[in-house]
Amino acid sequence: MPIDEFGRILLCRRAIEPRVGYWTIPSGFMENGETLQQGAARECQEEALADVEIGSLLAVVDVLHAHQVHVMFRARLKVTKIGAGIESLEVRMVPAEEIPWQDIAFASTKFALQHFLEDRSADVELHHFTQIDQRGNISST
């Protein structure tokens, strides 16, 4: 969840399946030999040409039907420079009030965005668990 100095959030519009055309934060599968944080930073580079500093743990989402665990971190853009990587149609720095909630690609991303904003309003940095048992169905853990 990379933000810039104005608190805007980096979102990417997906150029690849699943959910082409929908918005997400940079994300992807880990590679062998990297940490969670390194993988998150690499995805920011690949999908949004963004150089980020990874911060605190934000969300852990068990995506049961996909046999995945999504782990999301707060992050900060080191320099205000982004661009669409090969897997993105476009990238944008989005203020909280302009988040395209109807067009967010994944329920786990929506969950992370909501908690990011809630925590920021409360001036805390917590981490949040949830599970998704079918596409879009979130239940608390």
Place this chain on the structure above:
Amino acid sequence: MPIDEFGRILLCRRAIEPRVGYWTIPSGFMENGETLQQGAARECQEEALADVEIGSLLAVVDVLHAHQVHVMFRARLKVTKIGAGIESLEVRMVPAEEIPWQDIAFASTKFALQHFLEDRSADVELHHFTQIDQRGNISST
């Protein structure tokens, strides 16, 4: 990291490779369709016949050479009843001062135990990241 009402920690002596005969907390691979917490509770049942309530996140360890991420939680025994499961030679409730530090099976387990005890002394429940790049070599993240 299951504890009982006296604050003792549940340790299992491994009956299977790797590290047969060494001590660990209940742990194992996730199964499809379960959450991290459900997997952790299942392993407590399988390896130590222990019925536990999973608590807060304790440690996340990127085990780079094994291409694994170890995620460890605090936990509490619901009933004071344990026994050796098929993958354990013996199981024991161990006070902090009797932890067999030289015979702990894995560096990630040792990392989690150390931080569990530190946090408990400070009366906090934090979570801790680290990476291990070769067997036993821990570096902070």
